[in-house]
Amino acid sequence: MVEKEVLITFENGLHARPAAELVKLAKAFHSTIVLDNGKKKVNVKSVLSMMSSSIKQGETVRVKVEGDDEEEAMLSIVNFLKK
Template identity: 50%
Template sequence: MIEKEVTVTIENGLHARPAAQLVQQASQYQSKLELVIGQQRINAKSILHLMSVAISEGQTIKVMVDGEDEQEAWTFIASFLQPGNESTLR
């Protein structure tokens, strides 16, 4: 299991279009992908869950990835939430 905090740097946060892109790409991984925002734990593969929370640019969230391809899934989600910040991927 990989569990790390990430500060979202997507311009304007996870509004409808990037949320849909995230869900579409995250669904390709076998691993369970969850985001923890405050006291809420949401499924990152569910557009309804992502749209139910307002994830804004500059917000720090916890990312939890668990499964067979967790390293690849972690690399994807970290680079998606923080485009251009390769130091997060370690």
């Protein structure tokens, strides 16, 4: 398992469009991918989980990735969240 903290910089947080894009990106990997904001753990491959996460701009989340392609998945997810 690999973990990394990331600051959310999207202007409106992880609202509908970036959340849907993140789910699409995450589904390309076999690994389990979770965002943990300290209050809630969110399955990144679930549109419903992402939409209900209420992750806002300026919030720090811990990205947790576990699986056979975890390093590649972590790099892609972190790069997406930092744009």
